[in-house]
Amino acid sequence: MASTDKPVPEPEKTVPPPEAPVADPKKDAPPPETKAAEPVPPRNYLVVADVVLRVVLFAAAVTSVVVMVTSNQTKLVTLPVPPFPTVPRPAKFVHSPAFIYFVAALSVAGLYSIVTAAASFLALLKPGFSTKLLAHLVIFDVLILGIVASATGAAGGVAYIGLKGNSHVGWTKVCNVYDKFCRQIAASVAISLVASIVLVLLVILSAYSLSKKIPK
Amino acid sequence: MASTDKPVPEPEKTVPPPEAPVADPKKDAPPPETKAAEPVPPRNYLVVADVVLRVVLFAAAVTSVVVMVTSNQTKLVTLPVPPFPTVPRPAKFVHSPAFIYFVAALSVAGLYSIVTAAASFLALLKPGFSTKLLAHLVIFDVLILGIVASATGAAGGVAYIGLKGNSHVGWTKVCNVYDKFCRQIAASVAISLVASIVLVLLVILSAYSLSKKIPK
Numbered sequence: 001m002a003s004t005d006k007p008v009p010e011p012e013k014t015v016p017p018p019e020a021p022v023a024d025p026k027k028d029a030p031p032p033e034t035k036a037a038e039p040v041p042p043r044n045y046l047v048v049a050d051v052v053l054r055v056v057l058f059a060a061a062v063t064s065v066v067v068m069v070t071s072n073q074t075k076l077v078t079l080p081v082p083p084f085p086t087v088p089r090p091a092k093f094v095h096s097p098a099f100i101y102f103v104a105a106l107s108v109a110g111l112y113s114i115v116t117a118a119a120s121f122l123a124l125l126k127p128g129f130s131t132k133l134l135a136h137l138v139i140f141d142v143l144i145l146g147i148v149a150s151a152t153g154a155a156g157g158v159a160y161i162g163l164k165g166n167s168h169v170g171w172t173k174v175c176n177v178y179d180k181f182c183r184q185i186a187a188s189v190a191i192s193l194v195a196s197i198v199l200v201l202l203v204i205l206s207a208y209s210l211s212k213k214i215p216k
Numbered sequence: 217m218a219s220t221d222k223p224v225p226e227p228e229k230t231v232p233p234p235e236a237p238v239a240d241p242k243k244d245a246p247p248p249e250t251k252a253a254e255p256v257p258p259r260n261y262l263v264v265a266d267v268v269l270r271v272v273l274f275a276a277a278v279t280s281v282v283v284m285v286t287s288n289q290t291k292l293v294t295l296p297v298p299p300f301p302t303v304p305r306p307a308k309f310v311h312s313p314a315f316i317y318f319v320a321a322l323s324v325a326g327l328y329s330i331v332t333a334a335a336s337f338l339a340l341l342k343p344g345f346s347t348k349l350l351a352h353l354v355i356f357d358v359l360i361l362g363i364v365a366s367a368t369g370a371a372g373g374v375a376y377i378g379l380k381g382n383s384h385v386g387w388t389k390v391c392n393v394y395d396k397f398c399r400q401i402a403a404s405v406a407i408s409l410v411a412s413i414v415l416v417l418l419v420i421l422s423a424y425s426l427s428k429k430i431p432k
Contacts, residue, residue: 091384096382097373135426142361145362146412146415149366149369150365150366153369154370154373156370157370157374158377160314161387164313169311169378169390171388172386172387203354210423211426213430
């Protein structure tokens, strides 16, 4: 994207470079500053979409982690032993390894999205090195997608057991007791599904940008 | 990849097209048949790697599904009710929604890999339309990667509870009873992890192929 410093063999009608020297030939410095926003390079909107998607990914990852981490809930539970005492029993995300993996994976995705959003934004300002950048970002996008998708699946699978239980092996449901905890877990998984979809879109966008740069 | 019918602005030393008419100018029909295997088009090995990876993906997906589906195991379990009868209790993958999703996702990946391996093999035989094919395959590769990775995560998360249990919510481990069932589930998840890695490699290979075709 934004390949303005090499000759692209396409009919470009929107970019008027010959008009600039004709309009004001007496002063040289002002025209590049005032015209800087107007001649949009071809396919620049793809870089803009890339930056926007990475910002959305960051927002989704951070929201997902925060909602998961703040899902603590403590309930008074009656123990099934003879004196039947009522004791406070907390529910935390650290009680399940799947949720710990989920928080780790989404945190990595959030950090990654900051770094790559900055890199993509720099590519928007300085076109030219974006081809190599794109090809490299696809590699890491795909890796992060695999991590985030598997974390979403793991957390979703465990959360489903918490919601429905499993009568075949005697795993009881817990969401009838910990209602707020389960709502936050479900919201967190749903938001990380959004993050997965954003990562899929990022990879598709990168592949589209690369295929658009191939001549013919 | 394998773009021989359009002028690639690169120094190609290995392809000797001017030698073929010079060597035998008197007969026209035999040379194209005998020389067909020798002048390897540039970057043809990328298509070969693509086909090989898709065949590996097919093998991994089918193996994973077969191992998961044949994991049934029936054990005699003593019920904890007063007469304490010993009854046969089966363990099947259909007892867990996560495993059902896993089988569905890996079956889809297996079918997809057959179709795309055939398409990629055709692209190997008929170079020229492979650019558009590649760009489209990346889209579906990424989607299948998301599905397979999330299925691997879901099945792995549930299998981990079966292996270790969860003392916080009272979910007992089941792998001390159903040993063969658990071994097959673990093997199936491990093989699907291989399938996920193969899909990541396929997307990276496609992005590399696309980036190699960009001039400059």
